[in-house]
Amino acid sequence: MKMSTKGRYGVRAMVHLAVHYGQGPLPVRKIAEKMDVSAKYLDHLMTALRMAGLIRSIRKAHGGYILARSPKEIRLSEVVKVLEGSVAPVDCVDDAGACHQADFCTARDLWQRMQKAMNNVLESTTLDEMAQGQKMKWNNLI
Amino acid sequence: MKMSTKGRYGVRAMVHLAVHYGQGPLPVRKIAEKMDVSAKYLDHLMTALRMAGLIRSIRKAHGGYILARSPKEIRLSEVVKVLEGSVAPVDCVDDAGACHQADFCTARDLWQRMQKAMNNVLESTTLDEMAQGQKMKWNNLI
DNA sequence: AATTATTCCTATAGTTTTGGTAGAAAGCAG
DNA sequence: CTGCTTTCTACCAAAACTATAGGAATAATT
Numbered sequence: 001m002k003m004s005t006k007g008r009y010g011v012r013a014m015v016h017l018a019v020h021y022g023q024g025p026l027p028v029r030k031i032a033e034k035m036d037v038s039a040k041y042l043d044h045l046m047t048a049l050r051m052a053g054l055i056r057s058i059r060k061a062h063g064g065y066i067l068a069r070s071p072k073e074i075r076l077s078e079v080v081k082v083l084e085g086s087v088a089p090v091d092c093v094d095d096a097g098a099c100h101q102a103d104f105c106t107a108r109d110l111w112q113r114m115q116k117a118m119n120n121v122l123e124s125t126t127l128d129e130m131a132q133g134q135k136m137k138w139n140n141l142i
Numbered sequence: 143m144k145m146s147t148k149g150r151y152g153v154r155a156m157v158h159l160a161v162h163y164g165q166g167p168l169p170v171r172k173i174a175e176k177m178d179v180s181a182k183y184l185d186h187l188m189t190a191l192r193m194a195g196l197i198r199s200i201r202k203a204h205g206g207y208i209l210a211r212s213p214k215e216i217r218l219s220e221v222v223k224v225l226e227g228s229v230a231p232v233d234c235v236d237d238a239g240a241c242h243q244a245d246f247c248t249a250r251d252l253w254q255r256m257q258k259a260m261n262n263v264l265e266s267t268t269l270d271e272m273a274q275g276q277k278m279k280w281n282n283l284i
Numbered sequence: 285a286a287t288t289a290t291t292c293c294t295a296t297a298g299t300t301t302t303g304g305t306a307g308a309a310a311g312c313a314g
Numbered sequence: 315c316t317g318c319t320t321t322c323t324a325c326c327a328a329a330a331c332t333a334t335a336g337g338a339a340t341a342a343t344t
Contacts, residue, residue: 001145001222001260003231003253005332012249027290036243041333047292060341061289076252080143089145101178104283106275107154110218110267111145117259118143125252133248141246147303169319183304189321202312203318285344292339300331310321 003084009037010045010083011076017055018071018131025064045083052082071131077122087118145226151179152187152225153218159197160213160273167199167206187225194224213270222264229260 016031028046032039046065049055054074055065067074080087090111091098102108158173170188174181188207191197196216197207209216222229232253233240244250 001143001149001226001229001231002233003143004330007143008232008249011252012247015249025290029290038333040335043291044333050291057291058341059289059291059339061287061343063290063341065291084143087143089143090150091144104276104279105154106272106279107150107157109275110153110263110272113263113267114260117263118256121252121255121259125255130248130252133251134246137246137248146301167319171319180304182306185320186304192320199320200312201310201318201320203314203316205312205319207320287344288342290340293337295335297334298332300329302329303327305326306324308322311319313318314316 001089003080005037005041006045006048007080007084009035009042010049011079013042013045014049014054014067014074014079014127015130015134017065017067018074018127019134021067021071021131025058025062025066027062027064030064048082049079052078054078054082067127071128072126074127075123076125076127076130077119079127080122086115087122088115143231145222147179147183148187148190149222149226151177151184152191153221155184155187156191156196156209156216156221156269157272157276159207159209160216160269161276163209163213163273167204167208169204169206172206190224191221194220196220196224209269213273214268216269217265218267218269218272219261219264221269228257229264230257 012035013031016034017026020026028042029039032042046055050057054068056068057063057065086094088094088111090108092102092108093111093115096102099105154177155173158176159168162168170184171181174184188197192199196210198210199205199207228236230236230253232250234244234250235253235257238244241247
């Protein structure tokens with residue numbers, strides 16, 4: 001039940017963009033540096049986020065990425081969905097046809113309840129809240 | 143964020159044992175047959191469940207596996223824990239040392255809330271409830 | 285027009301996890 | 315002592331994951 005680095009890195013990168021929202025574009029190189037991960041790898045994830053319409057790119061010297069919308073208007077559910085796909089723990093939750101026993105299976109009910117619980121958390125959290133929380137943590141270091 | 147076949151198969155196998163609780167041992171072969179999965183593979187999962195103390199084996203002709211405790215006393219959280227490990231979506235949730243930025247990371251707070259939401263579902267569900275639900279579904283087929 | 289810092293695209297490759305197979309030994313009721 | 319079952323150890327193929335590499339496109343700036 002682990003999330004891959006796609007989801008992990010991607011969410012953290014989005015929080016970085018949210019923290020710097022309104023301060024011009026942030027290049028992948030800088031984000032990767034801050035996060036201490038491979039910039040070349042983060043490249044791919046940014047491309048996925050761009051194609052999903054969550055971020056916009058400025059392709060030139062001193063360019064980079066910015067959020068496509070205000071951090072208040074981006075829910076974590078969207079970010080995770082792009083990078084990890086559905087948070088359904090098992091395929092049959094989204095698609096009953098994935099298992100021919102799905103209709104008579106209580107396990108499926110359990111997976112469904114787990115998915116709802118996770119979605120509830122992701123749906124009720126915005127990037128802005130994350131960015132505020134992040135700033136707080138950094139301020140407390142002083 | 144998908145659960146592996148370990149968790150999927152394991153939970154369903156445990157539900158089978160719960161449904162037949164009190165009716166003597168159930169051999170892996172029969173469980174696998176009902177579930178339509180490889181018996182040899184299910185073998186491994188049963189071994190893990192046995193070593194965790196959730197089931198007991200009767201090793202002889204017409205032997206098999208039985209639940210080690212009453213279905214009312216086995217929570218799904220235990221079953222999933224044995225087969226999938228922690229449901230933490232990211233390692234840093236259980237072990238802050240997994241990432242040296244953990245202490246100043248809001249993403250970690252998010253993963254933590256997701257874990258709690260999932261655990262809440264798994265902790266509040268017993269095998270007995272699952273077995274009752276399963277029997278209901280089958281009865282409705284008539 | 286050249287420079288520069290960046291995104292963007294495509295290809296490749298190493299490592300780990302997953303999902304399963306194989307075969308034989310051990311236990312024990314009948 | 316036979317038959318059915320668990321139990322143990324080893325092995326393996328395919329898929330997914332986690333990158334890495336190199337170069338082309340872009341456009342402001344010099």
